[in-house]
Amino acid sequence: MSGVNFKEMLQQYAHEESSASTATVGPMRVLRPRARPTSMTTNSKEKNTRSDHSAEKPKSAPITTKSSKKRKAPSKYAPPSKYQHLSPLTDILAPDLIAVFVGTNPGIRTAAQGHAYAHPSNQFWKLLHSSGCTDERLRPDQDVELPARYLLGNTNIVERPTKDAAELSKAEMSDGAPVLEDKCREWQPECVCIVGKGIWEAVFRHRHGKNPSKAEFHWGWQDEKENIGRIADIGEDGYQGAKVFVTTSTSGLAASLKPAEKEAIWKPFGDWCKERRVARNWPPAQPHGQAQDLSEG
Template identity: 80%
Template sequence: MSETRFRDMLQQYAHEGSQNSVNAIVPTRTLRTRARPTSVATDSQRGETKHSDQSAAPSKPKSTISNPSKKRKASSKYAPPSKYQHLSPLTDILAPELIAVFVGTNPGIRTAAQGHAYAHPSNQFWKLLHSSGCTDERLRPEQDVELPARYLLGNTNIVERPTKDAAELSKAEMSDGAPVLEEKCRKWRPECVCIVGKGIWEAIFRHRHGRNPTKAEFHWGWQDEKENMGRIADIGEDGYQGAKVFVTTSTSGLAASLKPAEKEAIWKPFGEWCKERRISRNWPSSKGQTPNQPEV
């Protein structure tokens, strides 16, 4: 090969090499510039970055996560009488001059179907009646008819018609039941009415005063004498001064605002009073005296 030819090839090689070097350098520098924000994190750093991003973002409350397997139970609302017209009202258990008459809200479905007071297994009425001292043994719902003869106690409700729960009643029919209770007290003349639930007393108070009692006005236990029910004043010497009112807790299994021990503490004074009143009447007497048969 001639010297001239060799020199030309050498210059061409040098020229192409310089071009390739430029092409090789420029993309590399460009890639490094672009990769710099995303290539600096190691695996552990990426975990930290991810954790940091999660902590910065607002967390979704657990309560908002829907669980199809746990559907929220719908609240009860007013139900017309036609819904439970196949169920019969509960018969009052009343007799003249009892020590006390218990006033419930209205019969539940189980109670109406069985025809005995407070028949649902979750209801604590019969348990509290015994633990407070109102009865010396725990009665069964089907023994409700024995209350007058054995303990001088009776039972009625502010609303007659059965429903699943009290939420299916209207405020109007609750209030309208108050004068009916007043008339029952005038007829049978019990010493006391025991209101089994705050809502019942609020309905009676609403009928009398046109409003619910304030927090300051409401309290458990014995109420003021002016709130006696069925008062018959100035009727000769036999004027009935009305039944004293004792307000105690609801015994429904749905009423969970108070703990069992708190309910028992509220019921206890009433049970003690019932025992004292039976003793003062010498009841049951040694002669086997029994009160008049309850109303059927």
């Protein structure tokens, strides 16, 4: 190998190997990546944004409940001029009745119709029947039949009509107590049935200068010393006053007691009324089936 450099020989050999390899290998196939579908070419930022929106739930409409509705403002004192176009309710009274019901005052519907407890929501006539005070459920326009058929009457502690009792003043309620005393002295019923705690509080306040305490108040029959209309100057054989039975209000606005609780309080009074009518043999037999007229003294 004279005259031939070893390094040159090595380079020549490498060149020959490279040429041989190129000769034996066919054309190279280039693999290009397939095009992705359009939905898959979204970049990561767009993908995250879409994901965030898809996770959001549609906002539902606000739920409206009864408690969220605006409540009516409570009633307050109303002067007599507000309802001066309405007439007071006529008392239904007669001599020697077994009981007289004492309400607060006529409501607007009652005053307009001229019959006691005329508002459809008032439970007076229903409780009168369910307790046994009457043997059938009367309509408001049958209130005038109470004395002749059942020896019962009706009056109020305040005469003037209002929407509800809140439109009366405490002074009006208390001032009605001596008027009730006078009515009892005149007609001398066996009993007065106070239809509502507030009425009894007014009578008690007039007599004792304060409302009854929790210990002093109870439903039902009251102590004999609380009789109304006693005539003191005619001796023990004279009129000893009307016994007092305190029962619940029948107004549809009075919801502090459940219907079953009201009926339980009314029931003893209804039983007593039936017993007193039996004791008096009432109604007496009439030639033509007509009840006795008590409208004349």
